[in-house]
Amino acid sequence: MSIKTIAGVEVNVNDEGYMEDASQWTKEIASEIAKEEGVELTDKHFEVIDFVRGKISAGEGLTIRGIGKSGVVNAKEFYALFPGAPLKKVTKISGVPKPTSCI
Amino acid sequence: MKKLLILGAGTAGTMMANKMRKTLSRNEWDITIVDQFKTHYYQPGFLFIPFGIYSKNDVIKPKNDFFPVGVNVIFSEISKIEPKDNRVILGDGVALKYDYLLIATGTRTAPEETDGLLGSLWYKDIFDFYTIDGAVALAEYFKTWKGGKLVVNITELPFKCPVAPLEFVFFADAFFTERGMRDKVDITYVTPLPGAFTKPRATKMLGELLEQKNINIIPDFNIMEVDNDNKKIIDFGGQEIPFDCLVTIPTNLGADFIETSGLGDDMNFVKTDKHTLRQVDHDNIFVIGDAANIPTSKAGSVAHFAAEIVEENLMCAIEGRELTATFDGHANCYIETGYGKGTLIDFNYDTEPLPGSFPFPGLGPFGLLKVTRTNHYGKLLFRWIYWHILLKGKDMPIESEMQMAGKKL
Ligand SMILES: Cc1cc2nc3c(=O)[nH]c(=O)nc-3n(C[C@H](O)[C@H](O)[C@H](O)COP(=O)(O)OP(=O)(O)OC[C@H]3O[C@@H](n4cnc5c(N)ncnc54)[C@H](O)[C@@H]3O)c2cc1C
Numbered sequence: 001m002s003i004k005t006i007a008g009v010e011v012n013v014n015d016e017g018y019m020e021d022a023s024q025w026t027k028e029i030a031s032e033i034a035k036e037e038g039v040e041l042t043d044k045h046f047e048v049i050d051f052v053r054g055k056i057s058a059g060e061g062l063t064i065r066g067i068g069k070s071g072v073v074n075a076k077e078f079y080a081l082f083p084g085a086p087l088k089k090v091t092k093i094s095g096v097p098k099p100t101s102c103i
Numbered sequence: 104m105k106k107l108l109i110l111g112a113g114t115a116g117t118m119m120a121n122k123m124r125k126t127l128s129r130n131e132w133d134i135t136i137v138d139q140f141k142t143h144y145y146q147p148g149f150l151f152i153p154f155g156i157y158s159k160n161d162v163i164k165p166k167n168d169f170f171p172v173g174v175n176v177i178f179s180e181i182s183k184i185e186p187k188d189n190r191v192i193l194g195d196g197v198a199l200k201y202d203y204l205l206i207a208t209g210t211r212t213a214p215e216e217t218d219g220l221l222g223s224l225w226y227k228d229i230f231d232f233y234t235i236d237g238a239v240a241l242a243e244y245f246k247t248w249k250g251g252k253l254v255v256n257i258t259e260l261p262f263k264c265p266v267a268p269l270e271f272v273f274f275a276d277a278f279f280t281e282r283g284m285r286d287k288v289d290i291t292y293v294t295p296l297p298g299a300f301t302k303p304r305a306t307k308m309l310g311e312l313l314e315q316k317n318i319n320i321i322p323d324f325n326i327m328e329v330d331n332d333n334k335k336i337i338d339f340g341g342q343e344i345p346f347d348c349l350v351t352i353p354t355n356l357g358a359d360f361i362e363t364s365g366l367g368d369d370m371n372f373v374k375t376d377k378h379t380l381r382q383v384d385h386d387n388i389f390v391i392g393d394a395a396n397i398p399t400s401k402a403g404s405v406a407h408f409a410a411e412i413v414e415e416n417l418m419c420a421i422e423g424r425e426l427t428a429t430f431d432g433h434a435n436c437y438i439e440t441g442y443g444k445g446t447l448i449d450f451n452y453d454t455e456p457l458p459g460s461f462p463f464p465g466l467g468p469f470g471l472l473k474v475t476r477t478n479h480y481g482k483l484l485f486r487w488i489y490w491h492i493l494l495k496g497k498d499m500p501i502e503s504e505m506q507m508a509g510k511k512l
Pocket of ligand 1: 110112113115137140146148180181209359392393405
């Protein structure tokens with residue numbers, strides 16, 4: 001764990017740059033992290049981020065399927081908003097833990 | 104009479120019917136088990152069918168052969184669970200009351216979830232091997248196939264028996280080599296995972312095996328659709344992979360009625376406490392096998408290890424005690440690597456697959472994360488164990504809790 005200053009605020013992050021305390025998160029922080037990830041945030045992005053933060057604070061898991069069923073975006077739009085590795089990117093930007101896959 | 108109702112008579116449900124009939128008094132407890140089908144499939148055998156090693160008859164037996172005396176068996180579709188009223192509605196509208204419910208309805212393949220998968224090439228150049236029909240159709244196809252691009256694609260996580268697609272490509276390599284046409288077959292393994300498997304050491308070991316066997320791997324591929332006209336699979340990021348023969352592991356979903364009964368997650372797997380194996384919202388419902396959304400492999404071995412835990416906790420609940428048994432997510436999977444050899448992985452929620460020997464430290468006879476002939480015999484032996492010991496709910500000489508002895512960190 002280390003401390004990183006993002007958008008002028010000191011926050012706790014892990015080795016991969018994921019925030020460790022979701023309550024430290026702000027929209028400004030999200031925009032900063034998004035820039036590092038090569039994403040420019042729009043209102044649509046924030047709708048998805050709201051959904052993601054809601055899911056995590058309710059203690060629920062996050063899947064691409066779940067986001068695709070959310071009514072906010074479908075899976076294809078989700079990939080277009082957060083290209084490459086959408087789940088990894090959206091969680092990092094939303095200040096929540098990186099999802100783990102277990103099989 | 105009090106009532107225990109078991110939904111699903113596959114691996115887990117059958118095993119539990121046998122166990123609970125021994126444990127619960129016949130004077131006090133009625134046990135009923137419900138399934139839509141009369142045939143029991145030995146699913147691990149599906150892997151061997153496309154390569155002509157097993158035929159359909161090697162993997163089927165009547166379900167009725169495996170139920171103990173004193174259990175009511177109903178062959179019917181299950182339509183809904185109404186947990187508030189403690190009852191289950193069957194397809195024909197009949198309602199069954201229960202005091203305790205055990206859900207063991209497993210998972211099914213859902214090719215309809217991917218655009219184009221059920222298109223014009225389905226069972227012509229596109230096959231699955233997770234169903235008996237798919238495995239048999241693919242066996243026929245391979246008999247006369249002239250070669251080309253063989254693409255094996257995992258659609259989405261989680262899916263049952265996560266090592267089966269790897270075994271499939273290892274077998275394919277050996278099969279086409281033995282037929283003298285390996286140079287005409289280009290094998291590609293396409294997965295949404297970042298590598299051959301999830302955990303670091305097993306991923307490294309299995310990734311190296313793929314490389315040795317000249318099997319290409321394309322990781323991080325999340326399929327969006329199948330283009331039947333141009334014979335390509337396309338992912339959400341726009342990447343395209345051409346195929347001549349596509350072998351798909353379709354999306355795996357829990358039973359539909361789990362969703363309509365309000366008990367499931369995004370993929371209709373029952374929300375289950377990963378340690379107690381009790382449904383998270385209802386104290387008189389337990390879950391076992393592939394139907395549960397617990398973070399471990401969906402495999403027969405997991406259901407076997409979980410059975411002891413469910414039995415103990417069910418008895419605790421019935422007798423009004425605290426639940427004392429804790430499941431550790433133990434999984435134990437033999438992996439066929441072709442040419443009469445195999446490897447073995449043993450792991451749980453917290454410990455990744457490690458090298459070593461199993462089940463006896465230093466002695467084995469099975470080697471963990473090693474390719475040996477004995478491991479292959481372990482897998483073949485598993486079919487006998489499955490029919491004769493596992494389904495009957497008898498004990499095996501293997502601890503249900505994962506053991507660290509014999510493993511190298
Ligand atoms: C190709 C392949 C290879 C495999 N290899 C291995 C291996 O090597 N080792 C290993 O440990 N595991 C392996 N597995 C996995 C193993 O077969 C499963 O994990 C195991 O069978 C799960 O048992 P279950 O009881 O949870 O589900 P199942 O055995 O699938 O049983 C579920 C039952 O519920 C019934 N059902 C579902 N919905 C309804 C409904 N609405 N109404 C009525 N009935 C319903 C079904 O008819 C079925 O009989 C493999 C699986 C496959 C497909």
